[in-house]
Amino acid sequence: MPETNLLEMRQIEIQFPGVKALDKVDFSLRAGEIHSLLGENGAGKSTLIKCLTGVHHKDAGTIILDGKEVQPQSPQNAIELGISTVYQEVNLCPNLTVAENIFVGRQPMKHHQIDWKTINSRARDLMARFRLDIDVTRPLSYYSTAIQQMVSIARAVDIKAKVLILDEPTSSLDDNEVKLLFEVMNDLKAEGMGIIFITHFLDQVYAVSDRLTILRNGRLVGTFGINDISKVELVTQMVGKDMDTIFNLKRANVSPDAPYMLTATKIGAPGQLDEITINLKKGELIGFAGLLGSGRTETAEMLFGAKHITTGEISIEGKPVNIAKPYDALMQGMAFCPEDRKLDGIIGDLSIRENIALAIQARRGFLHPLSAKEQNDLADKYIKALGIATPDAEKKIGELSGGNQQKVILARWMATEPKVLILDEPTRGIDIGAKAEIQRLMLEMCEDGVSVIFISSELDEIIRCSNRVIVMRDKEKVAELDGNTCTQSQILSIIAEGAASAGGIAQ
Amino acid sequence: MKKKFDLSSLMRSKLTWAVVAEALILLVCLLVRPDFFKISYQPSTGMLYGNLIDIVNRSSEITIIAMGMTMVIALGGTDLSVGALVAVAGAIALKFMRWDVTVYNTPGDYSVYPFFLAILVPLVVCILMGLFNGLLIAKGDMQPIIATLILMVCGRGIAQIVTNGKQFTTGYSPFRVIGQGSFLFLPMPIIITIIVILCVSLFVRKTAFGTFVEAVGINRSAARLSGINAQMVIFIVFAITGFLSGISGLIYSSRIMSNDSNNAGLNYEMDAILAVVIGGTSMTGGKFSLAGTVLGSIIIRTIVTLVYYFGIASEATMAFKAIIIAVVIVLQSEPVREHFAKRTRSRSQFARGGALK
Secondary structure: OOOEEEEEEEEEEEEEOOOOEEEEEEEEEEOEEEEEEEOOOOOOOHHHHHHHHOOOOOOEEEEEOOOOOOOOOOHHHHHOOOOOOOOOOOOOOOOHHHHHHOOOOOOOEEEEEEOOOHHHHHHHHHHHHHHOOOOOEHHHHHOOOHHHHHHHHHHHHHHHEEEEEEEOOOOOOOOOHHHHHHHHHHHHHOOOOEEEOOOOHHHHHHHHOOOOEEOOOOOOEEOOOOOHOOHHHHHHHOOOHHHHHHHHOOOOOOOOOEEEEEEEEEEOOOOEEEEEEEEEEOEEEEEEEEEOOOOHHHHHHHHOOOOOOOEEEEOOOEEOOOOOOHHHHOOOOOOEEEHHHHHHHHHOOEEHHHHHHHHHHHHHHHOOOOOOHHHHHHHHHHHHHOOOOOOOOOOOOOHHHHHHHHHHHHHHHHHHOOOOEEOOOOOOOOOOHHHHHHHHHHHHHEEEEEEEEEEEEHHHHHHHHOOOEEEEOOOOOEEEEEEOOOOOOHHHHHHHHHHHHHHHHOO | OOOOOOHHHHHHHHHHHHHHHHHHHHHHHHHHHHOHHHHHHHEOOOOOHHHHHHHHOHHHHHHHHHHHHHHHHHHHOOOOOOOHHHHHHHHHHHHHHHOOOOOOOOOOOOOOHHHHHHHHHHHHHHHHHHHHHHHHHOOOOOHHHHHHHHHHHHHHHHHHHHHHOOOOOOOOOOHHHHHEEEEOEHHHHHHHHHHHHHHHHHHHOOOOOOHHHHHHOOHHHHHOOOOHHHHHHHHHHHHHHHHHHHHHHHHHHHHHHHHOOOOOOOOOOOOHHHHHOOOOOOOOOOOOOOHHHHHHHHHHHHHHHHHHOOOOHHHHHHHHHHHHHHHHHHHHHHHHHHHHHHHHHHHHHHHOOOOOO
C-alpha cells in the first residue's frame, strides 16, 4: 500500500529484570486508521504502549513518528509529541468539573486570570462533538463512568494528538455507550488521527478496527488486515491454543433432588431491589443477566450483607440466617468476589500470600493467626492450582495483571471452602485465557458441591456456564430461564422489552 | 536461586536512611563533645548515667505514644489528641494523690486515695477517650484528624477542670518510681518503654492484628468485604493509642512530680507523627514498621540533645531542630533513595563487567 506510516516502531526491545518484556517487536500505525493491539495479559501490549508513552524506556529499536525519530522520555513528553493515551481506569479528578478536567494544566488565560468562559464554552463544544449534551460545570463524579470515560477521551483528543491510544476504554461501558464511542472513534479517524485500540472484546475489534496486531509472550505474532483473519484464528494466534480446547467446559450436573443450599425469599430494599426470590440448589450455578444497574449487583451485595435488606429473609441449608454484615455471611459459608476488583477486592499493597489468607483469617479472628507455614502452604497451593503468574507469593497483588488479581481474590474465597460463592463480573477486563480458566474453576467448584451465583454482562459466558439464568431489569427479576435451552436472543429480547416499555413511558 | 544480600534494595529502604541519619547526628555530637558516648555508673542511685542513656530515657514518652500512632497512621489517619491525653492522665493521677488541696495543703510523701486508683483511673479515662475518638471515626465516619481535634482542644480543658485549674505537686515516693526510679541499672521509663514495645509488637505481629490494620488502612472497603470488622479494628487502635498516651502522661508527671495541664505533652502529637514518618511508615496508610518508629523517636530526641550541646540559644532551638529534621526527611525522600539505589546498582554492574546475563 502506498500509504505512509504515521507511527512506526521497529525492532523494539525492552528488558525487565529476569524477563524480556518485548523482543524485537515491530508495529506500525497509519494516519486515519484504527489499529487493534491484541494479546493475553503479559503478552507485552501494555509494555509496548508504555514504551510509546515514555513510561518505560526501550533498550533497543527505533520509534519514528511522522518521519522523525523520537524518544519519548516521559508521559508529558509523549503528549507534547502528539501521543495521547486514555487508560482503562479513568485518570481524572472526580471533584473537578467536566470542563476543568478537560483543561486542567493548560487553562486558557486572559488578563493573567483563568478564562472560565472560554473553558466552559470550549468544553461544551467538545462534548457536543461526542454527542453528549451535559452540563460541563458539574463535578465529574456527578456523571456515570461512561461519561467520565468520554471526558477523558475528549481531553486526550483536545491536546491535538496525532496518535490516540485507547487502553481498554470499553470495559465499563454498556452496548449503547460502546456504540457511541465507536462513532466518535470513526469521526476521529476521518480527521486523520491514528488510533491504537486495546481491548479484550473481540467483537469490538471486528466492529471498529482496520488492522490488528497480535503479540504473544513479548513477541510479535503478526499484523493482519481485519478481513484477513477469522475470530477463531485470531484467538488461536493470541493464546497459542485453539478455541475449542480453551472453552471445553461442561455445565454443572445437578441432580433434581439436590437440596436447596441458599434460599432468599422476597429480599429487597426500597429503591434498590424489588423483592426478589432465589432458590439455589447444592452444586448449581445460577447466572444473572441484565444491564448495568438492573439490580444484579445489589442482589449480590444484599445476599452477602454488604447492603442492608429491609424485607425478606435468607436461609442457608434450610435454616434462616441473619446476615447484617459481610462477616456474618462469611461465617455462614458464603463468599463474594465484588464487581470492582480494584476498589472492593484487592488490598493492593499486601502480598499475594496475605491477600489469599485474609478471609480465612477474618473468619478465625485476629487472635488465632494462621502460622507463617500455613499461610505459605495456602498461597503456594492456590498459586499452583489457579495458575497465578507470579515469581513468588510475596509479590504485591497490586503489581499483578487484572486476571491474576482476580484469581487471587478467587483463591481468597476458595480457601474458606464456601458453600455459596457469589461472583460479580469475575471476568471483566481480563484476557480470554484467564477468562476461560475462571469459568473452568467456577464449574469445578460446582462439581464439588459449591453453589455459585454468577453475574456477568457477557451473555455467552452466562449461557455457557449456567444451569439456570435469572434475568434482571429495573431492579427486579423479570424471568428465570433454563440454562440448557435459553438463547442469547431470548435473553436480549427480555431485557429489551423493558427498555422499550420504559421508552414508551418516557414518551 | 539463593537469596543474595542486595545493596540496591537496602539503599531504597527508608529505615536504612533513618539509621544513617542517626549515625550522622551522633557523629556530630561526638565531634563536638569527645566524651559524648561515656556512660558511668552511680552506685548511690544504682543507675547508669550518660548521654546515650539520657537520650533513650527522654525519648520514652514519645516512643510509647508513637507505638499507637504508628497503627493510627497505618489506618490512614492521625491522632492529634495524644498530647492532651498526656495532660489529662497527669491531672487525674495528681488529683487522686492530693484530692482536696485545701485540706491536704502540703505536698508530701502521701496519697489521699489508694495509689492503684491514681494509676488505674487515668489509664481507664485515656482508654475511654481513645474509644471516643474511635467512635467518631468508625461509627461517625469522621476524618481522624477532625475527630481527634475535638479532644486535642478540649482535653487540656478537662485536665484543668479535674484540678480546678490548679497545679498540684506531690512527694509520694511510689509515684516517683515511675519516672525517676530504676531497674536493672536503667531508668524506669526505659524499662516501661521496652515493655510497651514488646507488648505492642507481640500483639501486632504474633496475632493477625497488624495485617488487619494494614488491610483496613490500604482498602477499607475490600477489607470489610473480606469479612474483617473494620470498625472494631479502628476502635482497638484508638483505644490502644489512648492507653499508651495515658502511660506516657504518668511518666511525664512523675518526672516533674506534678501536673501541668498547659505544658504536659505539648506538641507530643507532632513529635509522635514525626517519629512514625521518619520510621518509614507512610502517612497514606498501609504497611507500617514499629522498629522504624522507635528509631524515629530516638532520632528526634538525639536532635534535641545535639541542639543543647551546640549551645544554641533557646529561642532558636525549634528552628534548628526543624532544619535537621528537614535534612533527615530529604535524605529519606523517594528521589534521593532512588538515586542512591541506582548508583549502587550501576556500580555493581560495572564491577561485574557490565554483563549481567
